[in-house]
Amino acid sequence: MTIGSNGSTGAQDRRPVTMKDVAEAAGVAQSTVSRILNDVAERIPISVETRERVQAIATQLDYRPHPFARALRGAPTMLLGAVVRDITDAFFASALAALSNAARERGYALVLGDARAKAAEALALTAVLEERQCDAIVLVGDLRNEPRLVEDLRGARIRVVALWHGTERRGRPFPTVGVDNRAGVRAAMDHLTAIGHRNIAFVGTDALGDMQERLSAYREYCALSDLASTKSYVRLVANKISSGERALATLWALSPRPTAIVAANDTLALGLVHAAFEGNIAVPDDLSIVGFDDVPLAAAAVPGLTTLRMPTAEIVAAGVELAIGTADWPRDFQDLAPTVFQPKLIVRRSTAAIKPKA
Amino acid sequence: MTIGSNGSTGAQDRRPVTMKDVAEAAGVAQSTVSRILNDVAERIPISVETRERVQAIATQLDYRPHPFARALRGAPTMLLGAVVRDITDAFFASALAALSNAARERGYALVLGDARAKAAEALALTAVLEERQCDAIVLVGDLRNEPRLVEDLRGARIRVVALWHGTERRGRPFPTVGVDNRAGVRAAMDHLTAIGHRNIAFVGTDALGDMQERLSAYREYCALSDLASTKSYVRLVANKISSGERALATLWALSPRPTAIVAANDTLALGLVHAAFEGNIAVPDDLSIVGFDDVPLAAAAVPGLTTLRMPTAEIVAAGVELAIGTADWPRDFQDLAPTVFQPKLIVRRSTAAIKPKA
DNA sequence: TTGTATGCGTTATCAG
């Protein structure tokens, strides 16, 4: 047991051990302790004797550096801010996990801000945007519906990187890393048309960025491939599992009914699968469903969900590299192309060839 | 547009505005600025004229206090550490969301540590346990499988609270808030036996704490109610969705087959539901399945999962109150009763009355 | 090889 711990109940009133304490205990100057503990010995020679004595005392006293004091002197805080669009969404939760890992690999810890919090607008300025606590900020998910947050962040003194903010080139306030939504939707549509579907509906949300791009990719595809009227086959709903019910009901009332649905993400797709089950619509026999993201539970859905696997690891890695990496920060990224990674279609059992007309 | 922002690309090289800057611009002493901006005016009178002038200049310059400098002077950091057992698990992800909200309501931001990270053992000391960054630490999920982390945290200078660490009274290193696992399992078993099940299996993980308690609650219930042999009906697997497959296969090979399974959590339960689907076992007709947690996607499973709803909001609120609330910190909590909240059985379509013998 | 002094941005304690 070290001297610093008493082994019983945590005593949160003990005073932290400072360099000064170590210095006094060792009978040297505080600066000497600093040099030894920071291994500046390469440049400034230190007698082996004092070095070892100081090191021993430091460990014995369980000395730990005070990060804030270092930060005050200009050292990086090793804190990476993360503002997540909606942490309750399964996809963002897994993205956050990936981000946390990527950050930690570089010795960074994540400071969380949830954009969906009630007072996000007001608190953006205080808690989360106290930028000086962080070395950089990563935005996860499209946050353009939080205008004040974006406005405050643009022109921040630290780097701000946006992940999954859509991929259009112009007018982006931050460097962006994302997924090729068009390619993803095309892959889904190719898959469905290849197995005979012609009446393909789309269920999305009214959010911007990725969601918007997936919708327009769907529309383009329909126009190009001369598929059934895209207008009445589109449903924009709230991004909740329970949204599937109403969307499916109104879609199913159409004539001709869609034989397949492309959902803008897995949350919606799983909601549709569940709604189909509740409505006695067989998936995939009566209706094929494709999602987007490949959240962890997509594989375990009943039936397993055909979806587009998000290259989460790559996107997060690129984002972290931009945020806290050594590469130069782009001077002007307003018209810089976003970094884009490719999704991959994972075919499971929620899609099947269209049944021959009975 | 304020003076401080240039409106084009974020310039992360600009120097932050300090009190000194404000003071110079206002032609007063820096200490005066501090007093005015901190509203110490109640006690120390300040001329209205300078007050207004300083305040105007401060806003004009977009001055923001430097939290680290304040922390250095003993102010709280307004940072709450959170170490999550496994952030990729859907339940812990939602718990984290709740924790984040509860913290922010008190003006706190969350600093994340994921116990599953590769180097958790080593990094526990550095990144996460740099306790001085946080005012308190909340442990989410049982972390006793990280002995070094727990060891470092016990006897910490700051408050450490454990959530979902099981509820046994003795030998807990931290104050604990959790769920009544026994009551939950009893409710599940009561439900199943009430609709005729006698051969009830249990699928859990080999983790400690809650998982352990749910298993022993199952065993006790079986013994008390004289249900079928509990020994061969128990499967302990890794906490992954894919674990369901093997667990179900071996369970299904038994004679007599179980007619129902209680899973220790929803991840396992959903894995079982999916495995049953793949194995052409009808849920609930051939097999009833009960989960534990009521993760967001449980309601959208096919069929909807009968499960025990975790009182997440209450547990998190109690934990945050303990960690950063105003109440006294228990001097010795080694034998103090944990705070326990009740789960609630949510009956959906994954359970049904046992079929009369064909 | 080591000690002294300074400053990072704040707040608090003195004087004036």
Place this chain on the structure above:
DNA sequence: CTGATAACGCATACAA
């Protein structure tokens, strides 16, 4: 009413 000045814990330029 306000202005110097000393800390907070650390890193470093400068002295010795």
